[in-house]
Amino acid sequence: MASTFGGLNIMTLGMSAQQLSQNTTGHNVSNASTAGYSRQTVNLVTTTPQQIYTANGMSMAGTGVTTASITRARDFLVDTQYWQKNATKNYWSTQSDVLAKVETVFNDTTNTGIQNAMELFQTALGTLAGNPNETSTRTAAREAASALVETLKTSGDDLISQASDASTRIDTQITQVNSYSKQIAALNKQIVSQEATGATANDLRDQRDKLVDELSALTQVNVSEEKSGAYTVIIAGGISLVQGEHATELTVKHERNTPYGYDTTKVTALNGTINVNFKDGSIASLTTLRDTTINGYLADLDAMAQSLMQDFNTLHKQGQTNDLTAADNFFGESFGTASTVDDYATGGANDPTVQASPASWLSILKVNEDFYATDGLNLIAAAGASAAGTADGTNATVLKNWLVDDPSTASASLGKNSLSSYYSSIVSTIGVQSQQAQNVTTNQTVIFDSVATTRESVSGVSMDEELSNMIKFQQAYGACAKMLATMDSMLDSLINIR
Amino acid sequence: MRVTNNMLSNQFLSGYQTSLTRMTDIQEKVAASKNINRPSDNPVGAARNLQFTAASSTNSLFTQNANDAISWMKTSDSNLQTIVTNMTNIRTAVSSAISANPTTSYDAIAKQVDEMINTLVQCGNAKVGDRYVFGGQNDSAEPFTRDETTGVVTYNGTYNGQSGEATAGIITIQVVPGDISTSRDKINLDGSEVFGAIDTATGVPKIFQDLLDIKQHLVDIQTGANGVTADTLTNDLGTMDTDSDYIISGQTTLGAKQKSYETIKTRLESDALIIADDATNNDGFDVGKASIEMQLAENAYNTLLAVGANVLPKSLVDYL
Secondary structure, eight states: OOOTTHHHHHHHHHHHHHHHHHHHHHHHHHTTTSTTOOOEEEEEEEOOOEEEEETTEEEEEOOOEEEEEEEEOOOHHHHHHHHHHHHHHHHHHHHHHHHHHHHHHTOOTTSOSHHHHHHHHHHHHHHHHHSTTOHHHHHHHHHHHHHHHHHHHHHHHHHHHHHHHHHHHHHHHHHHHHHHHHHHHHHHHHHHHHHTTTOOOHHHHHHHHHHHHHHHHHSOEEEEEOTTSOEEEEEGGGEEEEETTEEOOEEEEEEEOTTTOOEEEEEEETTTTEEOOOOSHHHHHHHHIIIIIIHHHHHHHHHHHHHIIIIIHHHHHTSBOTTSSBOOOSBSSOTTTOTTOSSTTTTOTTSTTTOOOOSOHHHHOOBOGGGGSTTGGGGSOOBOTTOOSTTOOHHHHHHHHHHHSOOSSOBTTTBSOOHHHHHHHHHHHHHHHHHHHHHHHHHHHHHHHHHHHHHHHHHOOOHHHHHHHHHHHHHHHHHHHHHHHHHHHHHHHHHTOO | OOOOHHHHHHHHHHHHHHHHHHHHHHHHHHHHTOSOSSGGGOHHHHHHHHHHHHHHHHHHHHHHHHHHHHHHHHHHHHHHHHHHHHHHHHHHHHHHHHSOOOHHHHHHHHHHHHHHHHHHHHHHTOEETTEETTSTTOTTSOSEEEOTTTOOEEEOSOOTTBTTBTTTTOOBOOOSSSSOOTTTSBOOOOHHHHHOOBOTTTOOBHHHHHHHHHHHHHHHHHHTGGGOOHHHHHHHHHHHHHHHHHHHHHHHHHHHHHHHHHHHHHHHHHHHHHHHHHHHHHHTOOHHHHHHHHHHHHHHHHHHHHHHHHHTTOOGGGGO
16 A cells, blocks of 8 residues: 555655756756766656555555766767877877978068079079179179078078977977876866765766867877776876876976077976877977978078088189189188188188088078178189189189089089079978878868767757757656645545545 | 757858868969969979079070170171271272382371271270170280380280180170080180281280281382382282181171070070960969859858858747
């Protein structure tokens, strides 16, 4: 026999269950735009049935509803994919962003770059060859050379500052990594303690996943969930960034690159005992760009500077000055007037043409300062070795041709390329690199977007869904209340029996 | 697949980005009138573009060089013409002296020849700008000087074969690519190519020596000194013919060279158009095509906005 007031109890349970569901719907609607939020569902179960004895034996009578749990809609597998693709996408979008900037250094589409400077120098030398004894053509040749030197150096400086920028960004991003890993560790602690009771800490978990989302943009992360509910976050090289309540702090040490002098960074963990190398994500991207890409283009510019200091000078010295004396260096310093002439007579190290590589050719590249002295312009060797007078411009033509004609014997700096064709290969290399980075970024964004959509499809809040739930719960609540009233009136009937 | 409101708005935003990016791209191309605005727009095209700008600057250099060379050769040619005319005049004067004449006439002819030698020296010192054209590589000093008292003309310029240097007199201006060729790129005649071999001891060119001799003969014939007779003068006429031929042959060589430089100049000018055309084709920018692309992108953008505006604000709320 069921208890007299049992019905009232069932309806009370029902009403509170519907109310909780309605509240959760409200929570979902409120957080529809909260980043990282996943929709929550109240899972209702029936309460333990009551055994009652009837005339025909034992029966199980329902006793109402209760809340088994409140869960969030989330798929860990999709999350893992999301983190992986996010790292890849950010690797490439960073490549594409930085390469777009590097590209501007080698942009000659508006005739203002290195190519233009080389052409002006070439034209100046060609004009000098036709009018070797004129001050104006000599001045033009000197100034065009100086403009080429400046353009090369400015381009080098641009690359150096971009490399240093990359280091600054790496520094900032490591700070972010440290902050994220600390927050994740703190959330791990809270989640573990809250879930010890058996409940699921939905909102805290959402926050933690959001932090991993942010972290995965910076570097590839390998996340696994412990039995306790804590996340273990491992980055490339097997370094566990977060384990339980513990976060590993990464430290950045700044260094100076040799020979170009831009800032580099060295990231270490555990008091500098372990070097951290990142994989994927923007940090790895910036590191590669700085150490390989930008450094490589700096080396290319350096090779161009080297060829001017060595190959061009060698040819220049084969000519004669306007006074028909042996010529000296065009770039760098005069062989004869260098401040530390100890082996000048034997053709030693003070001569750039035989000198062992300095740290950076680009840094010592300049037009011979003697050209700016009184009558210094006469030192430009326009005349060939066999010239008998000032009207000979053979050597100027040789120098002009050197700029554009591929040499038959490979040079130490440019191989079998002329300065002009070497530069044009740099331009096509950066072009292909940047174009490829843009294309891969587009592809990776599509892939990432599809994973993000899948995740949104699983976890996202749908207003229409929530509103139809709202009506469902509203009606259920109303029905429960009506039942309660009916039961009350039944009891009333019972009590008023006379 | 379960669709949520956020998915709609995300998709709208990414479509909006794509659409605007496309419009920006087209706008950039239209603004610059170029398809290739940075190497990554078309790496191969960008590298080819460098070749075209290099070709174009080489072309304008060579065109300028050709102009310089032609002006040099024109000056040379007109002066050579005067020299040839003068040589003919001298010959006429000398031949008029061969028939029996009064002695005063010999003096007059000798003075005439002397004066004409001065004209030859003037022509020999012809200049383009401040450069002497017949001085070989020594273009800044007057190549021919005449001693006021002795009347001897000496050459101060350089000439081929001087001090064993085979190319000492050559001035080159390059108008075709490649290494310098002293035969192909030579634009001048040095003093010895105009007035004959230079005496290494005295520095006197052969033709001037001949003319001075003739002048002396015209003086000597009056007294019969040094055995000068009318026959000597007849021989001198033969010498003058040889000398004139020498000068004319130099003039012809230079004329042929000038013609070839003019041909090259014409070719360079038409090449400039071809290079400009190639560069435009390489870039491949087409205003018509760009405006159609712009129109399409604009349509897509408008549609996106219209659809977004209709779909995004609606939910069940509107109907409850």
